[in-house]
Amino acid sequence: MDIDDILASVDRGAGASAESTALDHQQLTRFWVAERAVSEVLPWPAPLMERVMDRVRLQIETIEDLAASSGEATPTATHNPNLNLRLSILQTDLARTQYIIRSLLRQRLSKLTKHSMHYLVQLASRSKNPLSQSQSQSQSQSQNPNMTPEDSIPDISTIDNISPLSEPEATFVHAHQTLLAGHYGGSFMGAFPRALRRLDDNAGGTSMVQGPEIKEVVFARCLGVEVPVIVGAEDGEEVGVTMRMGDVWVVRWEGIRGLGRGERLSYYDL
Amino acid sequence: MAFPLPRGITPTEIAFLAEMETVTVVPRQRLEGLELLGGPIEPLVPPRRASLPLWLALLLKRQRRANIMPPPWLHPEALSLLLEIESQHQDYKNAFSPPPRLPGQPSIRELQDGAMPVARPQYTRDGDKYYPAPPFLPQNVAQSTISRDEVPPLPFHWVEVGNMLLDAASDDLVDPDQVRRLLKDLREVRMAKMRSGVDVMDAAATGGGGVALTGVGAMEISEERGFLTGVVDGLRKIGASKEQARREQMAEQRANGGYNGTQDDEEEDYMEF
Numbered sequence: 001m002d003i004d005d006i007l008a009s010v011d012r013g014a015g016a017s018a019e020s021t022a023l024d025h026q027q028l029t030r031f032w033v034a035e036r037a038v039s040e041v042l043p044w045p046a047p048l049m050e051r052v053m054d055r056v057r058l059q060i061e062t063i064e065d066l067a068a069s070s071g072e073a074t075p076t077a078t079h080n081p082n083l084n085l086r087l088s089i090l091q092t093d094l095a096r097t098q099y100i101i102r103s104l105l106r107q108r109l110s111k112l113t114k115h116s117m118h119y120l121v122q123l124a125s126r127s128k129n130p131l132s133q134s135q136s137q138s139q140s141q142s143q144n145p146n147m148t149p150e151d152s153i154p155d156i157s158t159i160d161n162i163s164p165l166s167e168p169e170a171t172f173v174h175a176h177q178t179l180l181a182g183h184y185g186g187s188f189m190g191a192f193p194r195a196l197r198r199l200d201d202n203a204g205g206t207s208m209v210q211g212p213e214i215k216e217v218v219f220a221r222c223l224g225v226e227v228p229v230i231v232g233a234e235d236g237e238e239v240g241v242t243m244r245m246g247d248v249w250v251v252r253w254e255g256i257r258g259l260g261r262g263e264r265l266s267y268y269d270l
Numbered sequence: 271m272a273f274p275l276p277r278g279i280t281p282t283e284i285a286f287l288a289e290m291e292t293v294t295v296v297p298r299q300r301l302e303g304l305e306l307l308g309g310p311i312e313p314l315v316p317p318r319r320a321s322l323p324l325w326l327a328l329l330l331k332r333q334r335r336a337n338i339m340p341p342p343w344l345h346p347e348a349l350s351l352l353l354e355i356e357s358q359h360q361d362y363k364n365a366f367s368p369p370p371r372l373p374g375q376p377s378i379r380e381l382q383d384g385a386m387p388v389a390r391p392q393y394t395r396d397g398d399k400y401y402p403a404p405p406f407l408p409q410n411v412a413q414s415t416i417s418r419d420e421v422p423p424l425p426f427h428w429v430e431v432g433n434m435l436l437d438a439a440s441d442d443l444v445d446p447d448q449v450r451r452l453l454k455d456l457r458e459v460r461m462a463k464m465r466s467g468v469d470v471m472d473a474a475a476t477g478g479g480g481v482a483l484t485g486v487g488a489m490e491i492s493e494e495r496g497f498l499t500g501v502v503d504g505l506r507k508i509g510a511s512k513e514q515a516r517r518e519q520m521a522e523q524r525a526n527g528g529y530n531g532t533q534d535d536e537e538e539d540y541m542e543f
Contacts (some may be wrong), residue, residue: 023394033456052307095372248485
């Protein structure tokens with residue numbers, strides 16, 4: 001960190017409104033491209049999305065005010081011949097931003113519905129000690145004679161840290177998986193022996209919960225000075241190729257996902 | 271079905287993204303500044319030049335309210351030089367011509383003189399570092415001075431910007447027919463390079479490896495994405511057991527190293543953190 005960094009970090013505090021609009025828009029766009037490209041759900045940037053949604057609301061109000069003023073009085077139309085042009089520009093801009101947000105949310109929903117159990121288990125396992133959890137699971141399994149597939153869905157209502165999901169997304173995933181489990185139970189799983197009715201069954205070393213494939217390749221551009229590709233963080237790190245500034249590489253997603261959130265968003269785009 | 275599109279942005283989405291590129295326009299009428307969600311735009315006062323996002327420039331152009339200044343690379347002279355580099359130059363037989371430099375990135379000549387790249391981050395409202403990238407870099411704005419000895423590089427969104435300008439603003443370009451021909455030739459030369467890169471794709475299938483595609487364009491990525499990711503994923507699945515064995519071997523070596531704890535190993539461990 002040099003003096004420029006310090007100055008820049010002080011600068012951003014005051015009166016950066018107009019600039020931050022542009023910056024937030026750039027971040028939103030990059031987040032959208034990244035979310036469209038990788039196989040798993042990326043951490044939800046809550047503060048950024050709140051600001052963007054606030055601005056969208058304000059912009060809709062502005063447009064409505066302008067449209068109302070153009071409709072009610074004819075003299076203003078001659079006074080301001082550009083009003084229609086301004087309106088169409090504002091509306092195009094609004095539609096473009098709304099398109100990004102919609103596409104982003106729908107992409108996330110499609111990932112969540114595809115691997116809903118995986119994300120629920122991931123959330124639940126983070127908050128509890130995995131050992132005690134599996135014990136209590138096996139206990140309840142042996143005690144409960146009316147075991148249904150719904151019982152194997154982790155309860156996430158008490159969890160504080162729901163990253164990478166947003167709150168509505170977490171509620172949605174839970175409701176979705178409960179419905180799905182009810183359907184499975186009603187249509188075929190009810191006929192299974194009790195011990196086989198769990199959705200997160202991992203007997204025989206094969207987990208029934210499928211997660212996204214993080215080994216798939218993505219296209220990445222290095223924006224920092226140097227970024228190493230690191231593979232296999234849990235079982236001994238292995239440092240692969242080093243990307244240099246301006247390079248575009250085809251690399252495994254797992255090789256670059258380990259970079260911290262802020263860094264990751266700034267180091268590549270896809 | 272929450273979302274029908276395949277993963278990785280599609281050509282239409284890339285065109286949408288390319289419309290966020292900034293271009294230079296010469297307005298033909300006044301327009302006061304506007305606060306857009308994509309950032310504020312400056313007031314338009316003819317005949318002063320202004321920088322606008324491409325979508326807005328095209329909107330004004332279609333209504334004959336502005337003229338678009340073509341970017342420096344979208345010129346028959348620059349394009350034929352680029353085509354010559356792509357097809358004849360020894361250094362770029364198997365690589366794309368170098369992309370526009372990122373902010374803080376030294377040119378090849380400066381690199382030879384020992385200049386180091388310096389990443390200059392901006393800071394977001396949340397305090398994270400942010401490095402701008404295309405389409406938010408001024409890669410398509412008109413330049414007042416074009417240096418004689420440096421060929422203007424092809425920007426990331428060259429296919430899309432080139433085609434959109436040819437469609438909507440061909441009367442603002444120099445010799446649009448020639449430009450169209452050259453763009454097509456460039457595309458073919460570069461597509462052939464992309465295809466010949468299939469040989470090295472095995473590298474991307476192994477653990478920490480990758481394939482460098484520096485200088486590639488957004489549309490070119492999109493064309494090859496399905497094929498490339500498919501092949502690499504296939505190769506990865508074929509090589510999965512081999513990779514697993516190598517991992518285990520490395521873990522074993524590491525365990526043994528810990529046992530006999532030689533000086534070198536310790537140093538290596540230290541270096542990792």
